[in-house]
Amino acid sequence: MMDDHDKMAIIGVNGAGKSTLLRIIQNNESYDSGTLSIPNDVKIGYLSQEHRFDLDKGIYETLEEPFKNLIQIEKRMRELEMQMGDSEHFEAVMDEYDKLQARFNDEGGYAMESNIKGILNGLGFEENMWHKPMGILSGGQKTRIALGQLLLSEPDLLLLDEPTNHLDLESIEWLEGYLKNYSKAVIVVSHDRYFIDQVTTSIMEIENGRSTIYKCHYEEYARIKKHNRDVELKHYLNNQKEIKRMQESIDTLKAFNREKSIKRAESKEKALAKMEHLERPDALPANIRLQFSPEVESGFDVLKVTDLAMAFDHPLFDHISFDIKKNERVGLLGPNGIGKTTLFHLILNDYHPTAGKIKIGVKVMIGYYDQEQMSLNPANTIFDEIHDSYPQMNNTEIRNICATFLFRGDDVFKTIDVLSGGEKGRIVLMKLLLHKDNFLILDEPTNHLDIQSKEVLEDALLDFPGTILFISHDRYFINKIATRILDMSTHGIKEYKGDYAYYLEHRIDHQETIKNNQTTQVKTELAMDRKTKNKIKSLERDISQLEEDINNKTELLNNEDVLNDYQRYNDLTNEIEECNQKLEALMEEWEELNS
Structure with missing residues (x-):
């Protein structure tokens, strides 16, 4: 049951049916049993994973599509304005014009332009991009435009499936603010725990084919769930213990084979039959068990980057300088497209910098997690992928490590190309664990992982006796893992000696920029309101x-x-x-x- 202002997050392991539920609500998929009741006048908006755009149409023009009716009204108003000099039909023209103007105003026509510009700014499209054709955009940018269209259409029920994918931190923060102030209902599927806490007022967990609703934030949900599971298990075990005790008593009485003892046994059997027999609580979904163990210990100085610059067709960044010491866990932040992944490739010696130096420390062994999963051979089976990388492992050892990462039985003979993003991510993590490196460089390691898998990875990284440098848009993950933050810009890096909460608190310049942008946006939106x-x-x-x-x-x-x-x-x-x-x-x- 949802009210018209509720904001709910749907969570669960990959494959639990979260996206399927959204498609059922949108009436894009049928269901086997139960009832779904949505009033006919409720307008539903759904962010699909597939987007169809006119690639020749401009970006701004594409975002005008939700306002087709208003644009037609505005066009007719302009035509009527041209006819106002005709005294013969003046009264009829003014009558129609007044009606159209009232409708245009009531439906938000005067705020249309400022709303579109606000969405474009919020989703990270600079003004010099607004009138370029859709065809030049990447897949991630097109997803952002689809999200923009959906927000501008202002449905009564907004269905969002992983809306923070393809957004940088600044755009995610903007989206959070937008959804917090959204006056209608929102259902969001997300693995971003920070986003869930900021936007939603309740959580629906889908587990073992059933749903449970929690009217709280994520951390409180996790605490309540663990407590409830512990209590259920305790009651079940006590119930089983009492059943066993009574059955043993019945068996003993029957063994005496006397009339009185048999009657007492029959009486106890009746009591046992009436006694509540609790069902065993559902097992928690299987966990991955991770432990990264370096083969050798690195020196104290792990990495030193000095005045680094990189350019391809045009300058990407310059004056990048920082160092990393043993056992640090450093988060690298910055807008999309700033060159964070390129910086990782420079450290890995995949590219050569335009200027500057990179020095890797003594006994440093680098393990790299690639968010694009390019290190995987799509034609390989899971078994072959591990065997090719670690030929010294025998069949049993390979099957055991695969089982640890939830690839059991015939799963190991699936080819890489048929796997989901989350499954491919688990294989990359598996290979990383087997390599036993002491310096982990991780590019968006939580992408495609469900919340449970993220928490397992976080625990493993917190226990890792080595050094970590990572890129992530998952603020919950950043806050839990990072001991230091590097905020990357086009012309340098700013250091914050703390976790993500510390970074937010001390990010004065960045906060001022956001504040100024928001003030400008508000002023624009107030224009004709x-x-x-x-x-x-x-x-x-x-x-x-x-x-x-x-x-x-x-x-x-x-x-x-x-x-x-x-x-x-x-x-x-x-x-x-x-x-x-x-x-x-x-x-x-x-x-x-x-x-």
Whole structure:
């Protein structure tokens, strides 16, 4: 049951049926049993994984598509404006124009342009991109445009499947703010625990084919779930213990083979039959068990990067300098496209820098997690992929390590090309674990992992007796793992000696940029808004009233009775000062709305 303002997250392991449930709600997939009741007038918006765009159409024009009706109304209004000079039909023209203008205003036509620009800015599209054709965009950018179209259409029920994929941190933060203020219902499938906490008010967990709803944030959900599971298991074990005790007593009484003892046994059997027999609590989904164990210990200085620069067709970044010491866990942050993955490839010696130096420390062995999973041979089976990389392992050892990563039985003979992103990610992690490196370089290691797998990986990395450098958009993961943050820009790196919470607290320059952008966006959106005009009129009335009050009180100060009454004179002076302060605040607000 959902109300019209609820915001719910759906969580569960990969394959639990989360996306299927969204498709059922959207009426894109049938269901076997049960009921689904959605009023006919509820408009549902669904962010599909497949997007069809006119690739020749401009980006801005594509985002105008949800406003087709408003654009037609606006076009007709322009036509009527051209006819207003015709005195013969003036009354009919004005009558139609007034009706269209009222409708245009009521349906948000005057805010249309500012809303589109706000979405483009929020999703990370700079103004010089707005009128370029859709065909130049990457898959991730097209997904962002699809998300923008969906948000602009303002459905009554917004269905989002992993909406933070393809967004950088700044865009994710913008989306969080947008959804928090969204006045209608939202259902989101996400593995981003930080996003879930920021946006949603309840969590639906799908596990073992059943759903449970928790009216709380993620951390509280995890605590409640563990507590409930522990209590259920304790009750079940106590129940089993009591059943066993009673059955043993019955068997003993029957063994005596006496009339009285047999009657007592029969009485106990009746009591046992009436006794509640609890079902064993559902088993938790199988866990991956990870332990990264370096073969050798590195020196204290693990990595030193000095004044690094890189350019391809155009400059990518320059003046990148930082160092990493043994046992540090360093998170590398920065906007999409800034060159974070390229920096990793430079450290791995896959590319040569345009300028600067990279020095790898003594006895440093690097293990790399590639988010694109390019190290995997798509034609290989899972078994062959491990065997080719580690030929010294026998069949039993390979099957055992595969089972540890939840590839059991005939699963090991599946080819890489048929696996999901999460399954491929587990294979890359498996190979990384087997390599026994002491410096892990991880590029988006939590991509495609469900929440449970993320938590297993986090625990393994926290126990890892080596050094870690990672890229991630998963703020929950960053906050748990990072002991230091490097914030990368085009012309350098800013260091924050703490976790993600510390980084947020001290990110003054970045926060100021976001604040300024948001202020500019708000000003634009206020331009022709009727609510704003009403607010301005209300302010003007309040200002006029305050000015009149100040004048009246000031005149009273010259009254002889007041001059002779110190207390009254002092009270009036304080009231005038208070009125002046209110007047100044109202004037500032009035100027803000009119600027």
